[in-house]
Amino acid sequence: MPLPEPRVAPSILAADFGRLREQAAEVVAAGATVLHVDVMDGHFVPPLTMGPNACAALRDLGAHLDVHLMVERPERHVEAFAAAGAGTIIVHAEATPNVHYALRAVRAAGCRAGLALNPATPPAIVGEVAAEVDQVLCMTVNPGWGGQPFIEASIGKLRRLRAMLGDEVDLEVDGGIDEATARTCAAAGATLFVAGTAVFGAEHPGAAFRRIAAAAGADAVATG
Numbered sequence: 001m002p003l004p005e006p007r008v009a010p011s012i013l014a015a016d017f018g019r020l021r022e023q024a025a026e027v028v029a030a031g032a033t034v035l036h037v038d039v040m041d042g043h044f045v046p047p048l049t050m051g052p053n054a055c056a057a058l059r060d061l062g063a064h065l066d067v068h069l070m071v072e073r074p075e076r077h078v079e080a081f082a083a084a085g086a087g088t089i090i091v092h093a094e095a096t097p098n099v100h101y102a103l104r105a106v107r108a109a110g111c112r113a114g115l116a117l118n119p120a121t122p123p124a125i126v127g128e129v130a131a132e133v134d135q136v137l138c139m140t141v142n143p144g145w146g147g148q149p150f151i152e153a154s155i156g157k158l159r160r161l162r163a164m165l166g167d168e169v170d171l172e173v174d175g176g177i178d179e180a181t182a183r184t185c186a187a188a189g190a191t192l193f194v195a196g197t198a199v200f201g202a203e204h205p206g207a208a209f210r211r212i213a214a215a216a217g218a219d220a221v222a223t224g
Contacts, residue, residue, distance in 0.1 A: 005191070005218070006218040007033055010032055010200065011037075011199075013036075014197045030206030031213065037067045044070050045144025047144055066172075074091040074102055089112070090172075091116065094121060117137065119151050138157055138161060150176030158173065162189025172192035178212065182212050199212065
């Protein structure tokens, strides 16, 4: 089976929250089919960000909501985000002693199940729950701190993950993704590219999205 189609997922955490819906709509009009929602609890990672209401506010834009739970005991929050419109819910391997249970809870709620790995977490853990995941997220920076450079060792980790996952599971990258790193990650087997500052920090987010999508080999067909 061929690899999943490559897509770029603009991260709304980097958007201007005073114009969140407007900017999200701009990248969707530019061709984005996935929006990435970073949820942080101030415990698993230092910042405190958004909750289910952010999903609910964007669910009618027509994009798949890729919800990244950087929170302790993510299994406790699955139902709320599923009800708010999440399409994929990603839990961190490091955030719960019940990884298998958390992934099953995501699927039971009707969402795609994603497993995220911090930079120092070895890929081997994926093998223990491979039957429960639809998507694996390889963090290419340490979660929770802005402005970090892309971790170059992530390229080798992506290759190892792709070899483990085969051709049916999405392999996502998050952290320091721009045109150059998207191209390199795509060559290593990534299929879903989270881009925050590189999109919403640009003067024209829609145009920035299209440039990164082109670098990643993703189609970006305008919808409006």
